[in-house]
Amino acid sequence: MRLSANETTMPRLHLIGTLGLVLIVTLAMAGFFSWQNIQEQRASLGRVEAAVSQEQKARLTAEMQSATDYLEFVRQRTASVLRRSAVEQVDMAMQMAQAIHARESGKRPAQEVQRLIVEALRPMRFFDGRGYFFIDDMQGRFVLLPTGPEFEGRNGIDNQDDTGHYIMRGLIEAARKPQGEGFSSYRWYRPDAPKQMAEKLAYVRRFEPYDWLIGTGDYLYEWENRQQQEALGRLRSLRFGASGHIGLLSSDGRSLLSPSNAALEGLLPRQMPSHARKALETLQATAQAGGGFVEYDWPRTDATAAAASEPVMGRKTALVSTYAPWGWVLVTSMFNDELRPMMDAERQAHEQGSTERRVRLALVLLAALALGVAGSFAFSHWSRHLFLRYHRELQNAQANLRIAAIAFESQEGIFVTDEHHTILRVNSAFTEITGFSATEAIGATPAMLRSGKHGPEFYAAMYESIRTSGAWSGEVWNRHKSGAIFLEWLTITAVQTEDGKVTHYVSTLTDITQRKAAEDEIRHLAFYDPLTRLPNRRLLLDRLHQALLTSRRTRRQGALMFIDLDNFKLINDTMGHDKGDMLLQQVAQRLVATVRQGDTVARLGGDEFVVVLENLSPQSHEAAKQAEVVAEKALLSLAQPCLLAGIEVKNSCSIGVVLFTDDNANADDLMKHADLAMYQAKEAGRNTLRFFDPEMHAAVVKRVALEKDLRKGLREGQLVLYYQAQVDALDRVLGAEALVRWHHPQLGMISPGDFIPLAEDSGLILPLGQWVLNAACEQLARWAQVPAHAALTLAVNVSGRQMHQPDFVAQVLETLERTGANPRRLKLELTESLLLDNQEDAITKMTALKAYGVGFSLDDFGTGYSSLAYLRRLPLSQLKIDGSFVHDLVNEPRATAIVRTIVTLADSLGLQVIAEGVETPEQRDCLARNGCHTCQGYLFGRPGPVEALNIYDTAPAATPA
Known part of the structure; x- marks a missing residue:
């Protein structure tokens, strides 16, 4: 029997001959064994997953209970921490009061001694500035009330809080209790909400010499806030397992603690990235529903996730x-796959148990495969000669059809017309681009696509090109079926017979609307700011250059205005960058509305804008008035409130203006000059304008030159040390303070007030401070070689930058060792502001140096924020009374009281006292009467070279170091 070979019978015979033998046997057996293995594996994995989930929840429950217990412990100890702190402060106040009473009661009337005690305690502050000491007598009168001095002397025995509790009576009752037990609770107005009361705890002690009670107190909620911060720090460090940690949310959903991503802390869900927002909203909803277990997706932080360019998400419970x-x-959470090893172990056990079954299955499949291959080989050999003959006949035709089909169904739209321009065929890309289906297009003409943007002459030129050259290509605006206009690239080719007769037209079209828009956008981004759509720096400089050329040609003046917003960073930090962007957009709109049509408004970046005004008056004063009018309009416009997402915000700006007509002016110089003028406006109080003054530029140039000369002076040894004597009550020189001076080769002696701030700003204070320390230690070493001078001390000022250097202690010790100076004769002078920047770091370094004998003096004492708590911790040896108090000693009783308080405080802390700025014998005598016997000032000599010190006859005898 002879079978005919065609495209239908050949695939059918091949399927029946090959797959019929292989697939029936192989698939049946493979399916059975595969199904059996899958069922067993699912059952095993299900059991393991249930156990893993139960263990995970038990772990989370235990950690949650531990965290809750810890928070309860921290909260309950709030009152005890406040009690200890209050007792500590009141005990110190009692020590001061007792010291003043013991020292002055036999010398002064009781009323005067009482006033000394009151004035000594009045300025004391602690508890982050909230705490103060109050004094009442046991009959209920106010003796000292720093927050309400107008009530001092009045009776407050009947004062009540909002619960009806008698405040003063409770304090008097507490004062009668033994030391350490005199506590009283009451409610009083909160500093941050004057109409709202909060619970306050006070501690008082009875001062029997005057039948007083001395006490202090603080609000419990402030200390509870401290405990909350401590709890946050502790919970932040807690970890369990490989990925388990504890998170915290506020009641409104704000993230308080996020150990896996600290950047989210303080944000609401709507301010977070999408993945974090979804997770936080899920957790918040669970909390509002009463709590419980919940699952959500969260970015992983392991090594694999760190190497990935995009966040790698993991499932957490x-x-x-x-x-x-x-x-x-x-929220206690951990990734679900942390206990994955148990799953892997179970899976491995299942795999080991099914190895034998897999071997049997493989043998069966191999046998079936071998049988199928043998049958297929025999069948293929029989059918091959039938298929080859048919294949040879179709090969050429199929190849041509494939090429034509692929070419026709390309990404470009294609339509074919006859010689009369009637559409015969379209491809799918044509339908996608134009919106017309094949049914709608076939039989119509391309005229259905016309947009009306091209006139008859356009199409006439198109057909003339096709007639003469056989083709045309170009951009055409056509109309989509929906009515939308789009830009396309159209190519038309004529199909001709051998004798040149046109039989068809083949047209290809591509939608280039988006490409053209992208090209326009790229050109726009190159010259315009994407946020405000204003010209950027590149376009601004180009227009400024053109404005300069125009100004030189027409001799008319122009102006450049440099505008910087005031306090923009505060708005960005407090309201968020999205609100800051909205403000910048409104500022841009207002500036554009302020200037003329031909002027340029540009944004340099951040909150800096520039306006270029052209074609102003040729007269400088008239041009300045015109520019001033525009600047004033800008100030007025930008000072109006802005509405940012429903929030009204008031802002202002500072404007610097520079005029230009000079042929030598260039864009860079104008920008610098306008910038300098803007900073002058900032310094003048902001929300104002300033015109550029050449003296500004000269001052900047002078400062730059001075900084350069200072660097050179450090290298070439132009700096010298001057010394000002420090004397005792008998005018004997005990030592000196080292003061740096600069002998400039051209400018002469330069005041430290001119070059020390420059050194601070430029960073030169570090090499300068090291030079001063080295020179001072060398002088100490020279004094040590003369027995009459060996006991002299030398004080050296230390800057904040020096103190905060990590190797500050090592530098000082290395200098002492290299110069051979006695560390017990070196005294480093520090300021209160320096110490407050980083107390713990300063205390650590001071303690380390004091162990080697180096002394420390607290300079300008009394002018800053003086806290007994930190004074007691600082390893000081001396307090230096500021010269402002010394200046007013003779005529100002309050200055005398302050000096006496400082001396009393120093005595209580075991510190020495020295006064600076002593210029008259009356000041020296007044200091001595109030307990300060060591002085420094013009009365004993102005700063000068070491040879000017009168030390050879007055220095005390050397004592062992």
Whole structure:
């Protein structure tokens, strides 16, 4: 029997001959064994997953209970921490009061001694500035009330809080209790909400010499806030397992603690990235529903995730619970795959158990495969000669059809017309681009696509090109079926017979609307700011250059205005960058509305804008008035409130203006001059304008030159040390303070007030401070070689930058060792502001140096924020009374009281006292009467070279170091 070979019978015979033998046997057996293995594996994995989930939840529950217990412990100890701190402060106040009473009661009337005690305690502040000492007598009269001095002397025995509690009576009752037990609780107005009361705890002690009670107190909520911060720090460090940690949310959903991503802390869900927002909203909803377990997606932070360019998400399980006393939502969470090894172990055990079954299955499949291959080989050999003959006949035709089909169904739209321009065929890309289906297009003409943007002459030129050259290509605006206009690239080719007769036209079209828009956008981004759509720096400089050329040609003046917003960073930090962007957009709109049509408004970046005004008056004073009018309009416009997402914000700006007509002016110089003028406006109080003054530029040039000369002076040894004597009560020189001076080769002696701030700003204070320390230690070493001078001390001022250098201690010790100076004769002078920047770092370094004998003096004492708590911790040896108090000693009783208080405080702390700025014998005598016997000032000599010190006859005898 002879079978005919065609495209239908050949595939059918091939399927029946090959797959019929292989697939029936192979698939049946493979399916059975595969199904059996899958069922067993699913059952095993299901059991393991249930156990893993139960263990995970138990772990989360245990960690949640531990965290809750810790928060309860921290909250309950709030009152005890406040009690200890209050007792410590009141005990110190009692020591001062007792010291003043013991020293002055036999010398002064009781009323005067009472006033000394009151004035000594009045300026004391602690508890971050909230705490103060109050004094009442045991009959209920106010003796000292720093927050309300107008009530001092009045009786407050009947004062009540909002619960009806008698405040003063409670304090008097507490004062009668033994030391350490005199506590009283009452409610008083909060500093941050004057109409709202909050619970306050006070501690008082009875001062029996005057039948007083001395006490202090603070609000419990402030200390509870401290405990909350401590709890946050502790919970932040807690970890369990490989990925487990504890997170915290506030009642409104704000992230308080996020150990895996600290950048989210302080943000609301709507301010977070999408993945974090979804997770936080899920946790918040769970908390509002009463808490419990919940699953959500979260970015992984392991090594694999760190190497990925995009966040790698993982599934987490969390336990959510609310800690009611503080309104916190606690979340204990861990990634679900942390216990994955148990799953892997179970899977491995299952694989080992099914190895034998897989071997049997493989043998069966191999046998079936071998049988199928043998049958296929025999069948293929029989059918091959039938298929080859048919294949040879179709090969050429199929190849041509494939090429034509692929070419026709390309990404470009194609339509074919006859010689009369009637559409015969379209491809799918044509339908996608134009919106017309094949049914709608076939039989019509391309005229259905015309947009009306091209006139008859356009199409006439098109057909003339096709007639003469056989083709045309170009951009054409056509109309989509929906009516939308789009830009396309159209190519038309004529199909001709051998004798040149046109039979068809083949047209290809491509939608280039988006490409053209992208090209326009790229050109726009190159010259315009994407946020405000204003010209950017590149376009601004180009227009400024053109404005300069025009100004030189027409001799008319122009102006450049440099505008900087005031306090823009504050708005960005407090309201968010999205609100800052909205403000910048409104500022841009207002500036454009302020200037003329031909002027340029540009944004340099950040909150800096520039306006170029052209074609102003040829007369400088008239041009200045015209520019001033525009600048004033800008100030007035930008000072109006802005509405940012429903929030009204008031802002202002500072404007610097420079005029230009000079042929030598260039864009860079104008920008610098306008910038300098703007900073002058800032310094003048902001929300104003300033014109450029050449003296500004000269001052900047002078400062730059001075900085350069200072660097050179450090290298070439132009700096020298001057010394000002420090004397005792008998005018004997005990030592000196080292003061740096600069002998400039051309300018002569330059005041430290001119070059020290420059050194601070430029960073030269570090090499300068090291030079001063080295020179001072060398002088100490020279004095040590003369027995009459060996006991002299030398004080050296230390800057904040020096103190905060990590190797500051090592530098000082290395200098002492290299010069051979006695560390016990070196005294480093520090300021209160320096110490307050980083107390713990300063205390650590001071303690390390004091162990080697180096002394420390607190300079300008009394002019800053003086806290007994930190004074007691600082390893000081001396307090230096500021010269402002010394200047007013003779005529100002309050200055005398302050000096006496400082001396009393120093005595209580075991510190020495020295006064600076002593210029008259009356000042020296007044200091001595109030307990200060060591002085420094013009009365004993102005700063000068070491040879000017009168030390050879007055220095005390050397004592062992």
